[in-house]
Amino acid sequence: MPLSPTLLYLLKANGALLLFALAYFGLLRRLTFFTLNRVYLVFALLFSAVYPALPVPALLPPLEAPAVATAVAVLLPQTTAGAGTPQAGPTAVAAPAETPIDWSAVVLAVYAAGAAVGLLRLLVQLLSLGRLRRTSRPAVVGGVPVRALPGEVSPFSFGSTIYLNPARHPAAELAAVLRHEQVHVRQWHTLDVLLAQVAQAAAWCNPAAWLLRRALLDNLEYLADHAVLAAGLDRRAYQYSLLRLSQGAAGPALVSHFTFLTLKNRVAMMNQPHSSTGQLARYFVAGPLVLALALGYSGARAQGARPAASSQRKTAAPTLPDTRPEPVTHYIDGKVSTVAEVIKLGADNVAFITPLKGDNARKFSGNPQDEYVMAITTKQNQNRADVKAFNARVEAADTETEAEVNVLTPAALAFITKNYPNSRIIEVTKLNHPPTGLGVTYKVHLAEGRRPHYAYFDDKGNAVKL
Structure with a gap:
């Protein structure tokens, strides 16, 4: 089918x-340069929408067009026996062709x-x-103009307006909430949210659009969290406030991004050491690489290259994300507790919080239905x-714990290359409790074919036998 x-x-x-998503999740997602990540994600959505319509000069030599044979109908004279003059033969009547489906x-x-x-x-x-x-x-809270809402609703902002229920928050928590939402307002995060929503709707059958939207929304929260902590707020008290807020009624779907996984990622990024200056080199790899691949493909098409067969296959629409509350089992001092008891506890009484997810949560509780455990x-x-x-x-x-491939030293990579030359790295995990005497240990999941x-x-980077 011609395109x-x-x-x-x-x-x-x-x-x-898809190229921008692969580069982001492979190279940039765990970096703490949140402003640069915001620029990258917004540029990814805008560039992907604009560049196909721009005249891109060919970057590859032209492909030779196949020769096209021209059919020429020749009418041969026919003669009858004993006659010297040509007579036209019978005319063939063509059957009416079926109208093809315009796929x-x-x-x-x-x-x-x-x-x-x-x-x-x-x-x-x-x-x-x-x-x-x-x-x-309309109301003024702490010198900040807001829109006061009734009921148990999580605070949010849209455009230049902050929405919250002041009566729902203690004084210390209210100050943190206002600082967080003011960052969203001052940096015009609503524009990013709307851009991501439009991009997801326009590219609904592309999983990369859904992933980039989620990444962009998460990064906006990282930006606001970083600004709040930079203002001097206690990190542990702020994290507990987020945990308490996540248990309340969610705000409108367009502006409310509270899920357990998002909260876990935010806490992890708050505790993440700042990325070194040397990590900036990743942006000089990710950006030019994606641009070169995208523009190279356009150049090839401009010279008449045929699209790959895989590009003509329809991509299945991804399942819409489940917005129901995720199952969380709470423990306070070793005893199973309710959400109400967790909220009643208060941030000042908490020493520390340890989250478990997936297999780690099920291994701990023994319940195959448990997806998350929060030990307080x-x-x-x-x-x-x-x-x-x-x-x-x-x-x-x-x-x-999941780890990046770059935690492996050159010695470890050299060992893998030498001993597993035909294998590829699937995943790198850090063993939090390695066997005694081995120190910090990393497990590398390799695959050769399906083995x-x-x-x-x-x-x-020294190889260890377990």
């Missing part, structure tokens, strides 16, 4: 989104319908936000013998 100009535009735009139009219609549904959903969210504004009233230890009981024993169990269950195997290294 129409519209389908070719969509193919290029979605391909560029290009079908694909475009399906794509347009999906985009229309996404944009309609965005419009409904904006109207819902407008109705919520009409139920609010109070200051009053942190030295009690049974609480210490409980925390030891929690630490023992937290056996592995998995593992290699273990200490923090100096």
Whole structure:
């Protein structure tokens, strides 16, 4: 099926989104340069939408066009026996051809319908936000103009307006909430949110659009969290406030981004050491690489290169993310507790919080249904013998943590290259509780074809046998 100009535009735009997503999650996601990550993600969405429509000079030599044979109908004279003059033969009557299905139009219609549904959903969210504004009233809290809302609703901002219920927050927490939302307002984060929503609706069948939207929203929260902590707020008290706020009623879907996984990522980024200046080199790899691949493809198309067969396959639409509350089991000093008890506890009484997720959570609780465990230890009981024993169990269950490939030393990479030359690295994890005497140990998941195997290294890159 030949590609129409519209389908070719969509193919290029979605391909560029995929390249930007691969570069971001492979190189940039864990860096603490949040402003640079914001610029990268916004540029990714804008560039992917604009560049297919720009005249791009060919970067590759032209491909030779195949010769096209021209059919020439020749009418041969026929003669009858004994006659010297030619007579025309019988004329063949062609059967009427069936009208072929225009698959290009079908694909475009399906794509347009999906985009229309996404944009309609965005419009409904904006109207819902407008109705919520009409139920609010103007107020001034801590010298900051806000819109006061009734009921148990999480604070949020949209445009230049902050929405919250002042009566729901203690004084210290209210100051942190205002600082957080003021960062969103002053840096115009609403524009990023709307851009990400429109991009997701326009590229609804591309998983990269969903991933980039989630990454952009998370990064905006990292920016606001960083600004709040830079103002001198206590890190532990702020994290506990976020935990308490996540248990309340969510705000409008367009502006509320509280999930357990998002909260866990925010806490992890707050505790993440600042990226070194040398890590800036990753941006000089990610950006030019994506641009070169995208523009190179456009140049090839400009010279008549045929699109790859895989580009003509339809990409299945991803399942819409589940917005239901995620199952979390809370423990306070070793005892299963309710959300109400956690909120009642108060940040000043908490010594530390240890989250467990997935297999680590199920390993700890023994319940195959558990997805998250939140172990909270109070200051009053942190030295009690049974609480210490409980925390030891929690630490023992937290056996592995995902790590970046770049934690491996050159010696470890050289060992893998020498001993597993035909394998690829699938995942690197840090063993939080390695066997005694081995020190910090990393487990590298390798695969050769479909056969998995593992290699273990200490923090100096020396191979370790377990």
